[in-house]
Amino acid sequence: MIGVLFLTICVAGGLTTVTWLLPRQRPLYRIWMGSALGVLLMMWLPALAAFVLGFTLAAHAVALLLLALILALCYVWRDKRAPVRWEAQDTALLKRTLLVALPLTVLGAWLQYTHNIRPQDGALYVGQSTYGDLPLHMGIITSLQNASFPPQYSILPGTRLAYPFLADSLSTSFLMMGMDLRWALVFPGILMMALVFWGYLLLAHRMADRPRAAVLAALLVFLNGGLGFLYSFDMLGVSLGTPGSNEMQMGTWLDRLRTIIQGWYQTPVNHAEFTTYNLRWSNIIADMFVPQRTFLGGWVVLLPCLYLLWDGMQPETPNMRQYVFLGMMAGALPLLHTHSFLALGLASAGWLVHALMTRRNIKGVLLY
Numbered sequence: 115m116i117g118v119l120f121l122t123i124c125v126a127g128g129l130t131t132v133t134w135l136l137p138r139q140r141p142l143y144r145i146w147m148g149s150a151l152g153v154l155l156m157m158w159l160p161a162l163a164a165f166v167l168g169f170t171l172a173a174h175a176v177a178l179l180l181l182a183l184i185l186a187l188c189y190v191w192r193d194k195r196a197p198v199r200w201e202a203q204d205t206a207l208l209k210r211t212l213l214v215a216l217p218l219t220v221l222g223a224w225l226q227y228t229h230n231i232r233p234q235d236g237a238l239y240v241g242q243s244t245y246g247d248l249p250l251h252m253g254i255i256t257s258l259q260n261a262s263f264p265p266q267y268s269i270l271p272g273t274r275l276a277y278p279f280l281a282d283s284l285s286t287s288f289l290m291m292g293m294d295l296r297w298a299l300v301f302p303g304i305l306m307m308a309l310v311f312w313g314y315l316l317l318a319h320r321m322a323d324r325p326r327a328a329v330l331a332a333l334l335v336f337l338n339g340g341l342g343f344l345y346s347f348d349m350l351g352v353s354l355g356t357p358g359s360n361e362m363q364m365g366t367w368l369d370r371l372r373t374i375i376q377g378w379y380q381t382p383v384n385h386a387e388f389t390t391y392n393l394r395w396s397n398i399i400a401d402m403f404v405p406q407r408t409f410l411g412g413w414v415v416l417l418p419c420l421y422l423l424w425d426g427m428q429p430e431t432p433n434m435r436q437y438v439f440l441g442m443m444a445g446a447l448p449l450l451h452t453h454s455f456l457a458l459g460l461a462s463a464g465w466l467v468h469a470l471m472t473r474r475n476i477k478g479v480l481l482y
Contacts, residue, residue: 229404
């Protein structure tokens with residue numbers, strides 16, 4: 115439970131930071147951004163201290179001192195206006211976002227629980243989507259314990275770790291503070307999925323003109339895929355395949371369903387015979403958020419950055435503190451998820467061109 119307490123302190127620090135720097139943001143947005151910042155602080159601050167002390171419990175203790183220093187600086191530079199209070203519109207927004215985000219979070223929690231070294235009958239089980247990714251992530255997580263920084267590849271000693279490792283070092287922190295390896299994977303995975311689902315809904319609500327458009331945008335992103343899976347149910351009453359050849363259509367409808375759910379690499383997205391079918395049916399939750407922990411962690415920070423960028427470009431909300439805060443969060447992305455950093459860079463370049471053409475908030479964008 116020490117790890118949960120450490121996380122709680124970091125999240126409290128994130129919430130306090132956002133409240134001091136951005137008090138005019140609506141309460142739900144402050145809670146979301148503060149929580150995301152807290153997770154980012156738990157990733158980054160121990161890693162910074164580890165360059166001197168190694169990734170040890172002592173480095174985590176120093177991380178709390180660094181957090182106190184950050185809070186002191188934020189207090190000195192705080193926006194002294196009163197924070198926006200909770201109103202009826204915030205309650206309505208909370209209900210709309212939870213209507214979509216809560217079921218997705220429950221789904222994400224179940225997938226994290228079942229796909230990360232789940233013990234059963236004396237064996238450890240993983241999901242098909244995590245089978246190839248978990249060895250790398252678990253190797254990094256376990257090898258970072260008490261490691262000197264910059265870290266090295268556990269599978270290639272002497273070679274500097276060039277993979278963005280902060281999402282894995284978060285699990286290492288929980289592991290070092292008493293969680294077993296399985297829950298050190300599952301717990302932060304659930305937390306990050308909740309922040310991504312909820313954060314995307316809030317971002318979409320800020321950008322969209324209508325609440326329904328925000329809900330539709332979220333459903334299109336998170337329930338994406340295609341109709342390739344329907345191939346599995348073509349001519350359900352007739353067996354068209356044999357073992358090793360067209361297994362996706364082997365057996366009648368119940369056999370095919372059982373093959374998809376229980377078969378080894380028999381789902382349409384990454385079927386063992388994909389060259390035969392040429393099917394591309396991929397879902398962002400199943401194939402990105404669950405197995406690719408760096409992608410999930412990157413979105414935890416990317417979405418608040420996109421929100422701050424979009425919100426800061428609106429004529430009614432110019433705020434230099436917001437651009438500085440955005441720059442600090444964006445600067446933390448490369449060691450978390452490089453592709454999210456590059457995506458944010460492309461979006462920022464577009465907004466820079468827009469600012470130069472419209473002469474709107476140029477100083478803030480350049481400062482960021």
